[in-house]
Amino acid sequence: MPGETLGLVGESGCGKSVTALSILGLVQRPGRIVGGKILFKGEDLVRMPVDELRDIRGRDIAMIFQDPLSSLNPVLKVGFQIDEAMQAHDKIPKDQIERRGVDLLKEVRVPDAARRANDYPHQFSGGMRQRAMIAMGLSNRPEILIADEPTTALDVTVQAQILELLRDLNEATGTSIMLITHNLGVVAGLCKRVIVMYAGEIVEQGPVEQIFESPQHPYTWSLLRSIPRIDADRRERLRSIEGLPPDLIQLPPGCKFSPRCPYRIERCFRDDPQLKEVAPSQEAACWVTMKRAYAEMGAATITDTRPGAASGVRPPKGVAAKVVDARTIDAAEGPVR
Amino acid sequence: MRGTLIYIGQRLVLIVFTVLVVSFGVFFIVHLLPGNAFVSDRVHGQALQILLHEYGLDQPIPVQYWNWLTGIVLHGSLGVSLYIRGLPITPLVLRELSVSAMLGGAALIITIGLGVTFGVLAAVRQNSWVDYLLTTIAVIGYSVPSFVIASLGILIFGQWLNNLTNGVIYYPEPWTGTYGTLAELSVPAIALGFYTSGQITRITRAAMLDVIQQDYIRTARAKGLVDRVVVLRHALRNALVPVTSILGPTVISIIVGSVVIENIFGIPGLGKEFVESIFQHDYNVTVGVFTIYAVLIGVANLGVDLIYTVIDPRIRY
Numbered sequence: 207m208p209g210e211t212l213g214l215v216g217e218s219g220c221g222k223s224v225t226a227l228s229i230l231g232l233v234q235r236p237g238r239i240v241g242g243k244i245l246f247k248g249e250d251l252v253r254m255p256v257d258e259l260r261d262i263r264g265r266d267i268a269m270i271f272q273d274p275l276s277s278l279n280p281v282l283k284v285g286f287q288i289d290e291a292m293q294a295h296d297k298i299p300k301d302q303i304e305r306r307g308v309d310l311l312k313e314v315r316v317p318d319a320a321r322r323a324n325d326y327p328h329q330f331s332g333g334m335r336q337r338a339m340i341a342m343g344l345s346n347r348p349e350i351l352i353a354d355e356p357t358t359a360l361d362v363t364v365q366a367q368i369l370e371l372l373r374d375l376n377e378a379t380g381t382s383i384m385l386i387t388h389n390l391g392v393v394a395g396l397c398k399r400v401i402v403m404y405a406g407e408i409v410e411q412g413p414v415e416q417i418f419e420s421p422q423h424p425y426t427w428s429l430l431r432s433i434p435r436i437d438a439d440r441r442e443r444l445r446s447i448e449g450l451p452p453d454l455i456q457l458p459p460g461c462k463f464s465p466r467c468p469y470r471i472e473r474c475f476r477d478d479p480q481l482k483e484v485a486p487s488q489e490a491a492c493w494v495t496m497k498r499a500y501a502e503m504g505a506a507t508i509t510d511t512r513p514g515a516a517s518g519v520r521p522p523k524g525v526a527a528k529v530v531d532a533r534t535i536d537a538a539e540g541p542v543r
Numbered sequence: 544m545r546g547t548l549i550y551i552g553q554r555l556v557l558i559v560f561t562v563l564v565v566s567f568g569v570f571f572i573v574h575l576l577p578g579n580a581f582v583s584d585r586v587h588g589q590a591l592q593i594l595l596h597e598y599g600l601d602q603p604i605p606v607q608y609w610n611w612l613t614g615i616v617l618h619g620s621l622g623v624s625l626y627i628r629g630l631p632i633t634p635l636v637l638r639e640l641s642v643s644a645m646l647g648g649a650a651l652i653i654t655i656g657l658g659v660t661f662g663v664l665a666a667v668r669q670n671s672w673v674d675y676l677l678t679t680i681a682v683i684g685y686s687v688p689s690f691v692i693a694s695l696g697i698l699i700f701g702q703w704l705n706n707l708t709n710g711v712i713y714y715p716e717p718w719t720g721t722y723g724t725l726a727e728l729s730v731p732a733i734a735l736g737f738y739t740s741g742q743i744t745r746i747t748r749a750a751m752l753d754v755i756q757q758d759y760i761r762t763a764r765a766k767g768l769v770d771r772v773v774v775l776r777h778a779l780r781n782a783l784v785p786v787t788s789i790l791g792p793t794v795i796s797i798i799v800g801s802v803v804i805e806n807i808f809g810i811p812g813l814g815k816e817f818v819e820s821i822f823q824h825d826y827n828v829t830v831g832v833f834t835i836y837a838v839l840i841g842v843a844n845l846g847v848d849l850i851y852t853v854i855d856p857r858i859r860y
Contacts, residue, residue, distance in 0.1 A: 279780075281781055281855055281857075318645075
């Protein structure tokens with residue numbers, strides 16, 4: 207949707223970044239897109255010829271990355287790298303490019319922009335570099351800005367500034383922002399809608415307030431529970447989700463989250479759940495959903511969140527041994543009380 | 544900027560010091576060679592003593608060295624030839640230097656041009672037949688000694704294809720004309736530059752493959768730049784940093800190789816003179832040429848270090 211702010215969350219290795227890179231066809235070899243569709247204004251970007259896709263890159267859909275230092279070319283001036291993004295497309299008149307380059311740096315609040323445009327990336331601080339990346343991304347007034355963990359490499363105070371900048375730019379320019387992060391706090395602060403990914407698939411999506419208020423997928427619920435609370439009891443341990451995301455080459459059958467899910471039922475090991483509406487404009491892919499987990503398994507008071515702990519269901523014989531990644535066997539086979 | 548100038552000054556002082564040590568070493572060693580400068584004249588006894596005295600060769604070696612050094616510093620003179628007695632060698636050596644510089648310069652351009660082009664093409668087409676072909680050529684380049692390529696070059700272009708090339712590429716002994724034509728220059732230059740071009744191909748290919756994986760290349764693609772700009776402007780510029788680091792050894796390799804190549808082709812340059820002067824016991828020429836080599840290598844390495852600052856703005860002195 208134009209002007210929207212969308213958050214894409216999930217643990218490391220859930221396929222968030224690859225999803226984003228696929229949109230612009232930037233997946234590194236030997237990786238490639240084997241199927242599916244990415245629709246942009248009714249056109250499928252996956253099947254689009256490289257020449258046409260190149261016109262979309264940076265002009266209609268721009269992207270900024272996690273580490274602004276390694277994402278900027280160390281031997282080229284920052285101003286030049288921004289101007290270059292405009293020269294690649296004919297959207298900005300040639301005689302305005304240089305002035306707009308400096309204006310963009312001002313817009314992203316780089317002090318003394320005219321002089322700084324002649325500096326090299328190593329002369330910028332981390333936050334300034336990310337601002338320069340954002341300026342580059344916005345230079346052609348794109349419709350969508352994909353921000354792949356834009357604040358992960360920055361310290362906390364700078365993180366807040368960058369997020370504030372992104373929010374202001376979204377409001378001022380109407381550019382849609384797709385924010386990829388594993389930090390739910392960042393999503394809450396910036397996004398209106400959120401998509402939760404697990405093992406390369408969407409498991410839940412919906413408006414941010416609604417998802418935070420009543421998550422329906424146990425994975426979303428576990429993620430939210432893992433956020434440390436400032437008002438929590440000091441003796442309480444930090445909560446985490448037992449185990450690791452599965453190896454994407456050897457996915458478990460049925461629900462991908464079942465080896466780690468406290469609320470799993472037998473069916474979860476057999477059938478892969480599809481997204482379905484669980485509340486107005488909220489969808490989740492789960493056989494149980496938290497509604498049932500609260501009603502039948504006492505999710506409100508649960509303290510033991512080990513796999514299968516709440517439902518008492520263990521993986522059927524053979525399934526665990528065959529497919530569960532070695533890293534998750536401990537969690538999947540742990541004692542169930 | 545000021546820091547760079549100070550750095551250049553320091554390096555120049557170091558070069559002067561190195562050249563002093565090298566020239567003294569060579570001076571000392573060539574005078575230890577058996578026989579003397581006038582051995583072919585068959586002069587003995589009194590007559591030999593008179594000759595030795597006339598050229599100051601009867602004095603202790605440190606004194607001779609001091610005289611030689613003051614000759615350079617005060618008069619800009621490398622002394623006189625002992626073979627063609629009394630001929631001032633400075634103009635001779637300078638003329639030969641210009642011939643060698645032309646050959647070496649052409650070889651350097653060929654080696655860098657060929658090496659970088661092959662390296663980039665091989666990296667961009669990694670694991671295709673282009674890559675295999677170019678890396679094979681590179682392996683041949685640094686496996687086959689330059690004198691083999693030189694001999695083959697003479698055989699093919701000077702003899703077999705002589706009718707085809709209408710005598711444009713032909714190597715009479717001694718070489719007519721001071722420099723030879725551009726066509727004549729190309730064969731020895733390729734023979735001289737082929738070996739190092741193989742190394743540059745390998746390093747450029749490896750550096751390009753490394754750089755292409757970097758995040759800023761992904762950024763450049765995400766901007767919508769065409770592949771040519773991504774490769775040449777973003778990748779190659781960064782890949783040239785490690786390539787620059789072997790330019791120093793490359794220059795040395797070309798200087799050393801020129802001694803062999805000039806003798807094979809009969810090119811009247813420094814390398815040929817160097818070898819002849821040793822056989823002729825022409826001490827001053829040997830020491831003079833060697834000293835020029837020392838200066839060239841010192842300056843070339845300084846030049847390489849300065850090229851770094853041009854390619855990579857993060858490097859400052």
